[in-house]
Amino acid sequence: MPEIAQLQRELVARVLGGDGKATPELRRAAFENAGFGEPIRTLIEKVAERSYQVTDGDIAAVRAAGLSEDEIFEIVVCAAVGQASRQYASALAALAGAVEGKAGQ
């Protein structure tokens, strides 16, 4: 599946730099799961680390803080893509290390 790496890079480029309502800084912070105050921090941390715990209240709190639905949509997508991309990068690095180690034996 040689296309996967390219499709993943395109997805990351789209959500971080494509047309959107949230500022690039906000999207980058969501992608990295870092640098937020409340209530955005709780929502983004939950999306990245324990998405099953996200509640109606978490979304409502971020909406009440002044974010539009499209901004919330965008930062949630960024948080999800960010966490999954870090996992993927870690796994590919482990794979490269394993293949290299075997070749060196």
Added chain:
Amino acid sequence: MRLDILDRGHRLHTKAIMALIRVFSGHPVVDAVKLAFYRQNFYGGGPLTHEAMRGQSDWSVGDRELMAAYVSKINECPFCVSAHSATSTMWYADEAKVAATLTDLKTAPIDEPLRATLRMLGKLTHENGLEADDILAVLASSVSVEQIKDALAVSLVFNITDRLANAFGFTIPSPEATNAGARFLLKRGYR
């Protein structure tokens, strides 16, 4: 669905397509489709998902659907567990195999290469990373490097999708609609 825009914010053209889906399928449009159709130039996960799930691979479609269900179980995403266990079950025509895999990986009636691969995906999903030793264990179970890459692609996609389904609060459809969705995914895929 926790965001109204994902229910009702689509462009007119897209709303018309969703109305047709409702009429022809006889079921409400599932939340995953509403998400896939919303602002495709922003998220638009369809092509990546389709490539991971239906692109050329030594894993069968049923194996990849089972990986999707298994990763979704680790992420505690009931919507995706339901959708992809139904799709995997339909592909294998074996409900017990899928159910057993999701209940207890150690004793499930599946081949060792698939078991080792699912164990690896479970660890990656749970701990957010892997070590070279984790990969070596899978290689030792007669899984090829290409198969590992293909499995990691499934994991990438479902570690995104599960988070979105949970965060946006996807509703699990009726069993009839879930099976209709599974038939569609086997026939047409994710594009």
